[in-house]
Amino acid sequence: MRFAQIDDDGSYLIEAYDSEHIRISGRDYRAGIAVSAGRIVTDWGPARIDDLEAGHLAPLLDAEPQVVVIGTGPRQRFPDPAVYSALLERGVGVEVMDTGAACRTYNILASEGRRVVAALILG
Numbered sequence: 001m002r003f004a005q006i007d008d009d010g011s012y013l014i015e016a017y018d019s020e021h022i023r024i025s026g027r028d029y030r031a032g033i034a035v036s037a038g039r040i041v042t043d044w045g046p047a048r049i050d051d052l053e054a055g056h057l058a059p060l061l062d063a064e065p066q067v068v069v070i071g072t073g074p075r076q077r078f079p080d081p082a083v084y085s086a087l088l089e090r091g092v093g094v095e096v097m098d099t100g101a102a103c104r105t106y107n108i109l110a111s112e113g114r115r116v117v118a119a120l121i122l123g
């Protein structure tokens with residue numbers, strides 16, 4: 001899916017997404033990534049949501065997010081709450097949705113100036 005034209009203010013916004021890639025700033029990523037307004041972590045996380053562990057989410061706290069949006073692949077699947085409890089304990093909101101919805105939600109929140117991190121799984 002291709003998203004609308006994005007103004008370039010130096011922040012990372014997601015330009016396109018499908019089951020095989022995520023495009024940010026004209027570059028395609030073909031594995032899971034974590035993205036915030038100022039940073040992209042390539043080859044982030046597991047290939048499947050079933051393999052998501054708390055350790056995958058801990059480094060996302062470095063961005064001091066208000067909310068973490070977890071994209072679980074082609075459909076929404078909830079990980080065990082113990083996986084993201086460390087985020088909740090620190091007052092960080094957590095939203096879980098399919099990766100397409102997570103990409104759109106991330107763009108909206110980032111465009112509003114919110115401190116958001118998208119943790120995106122393709123498969």
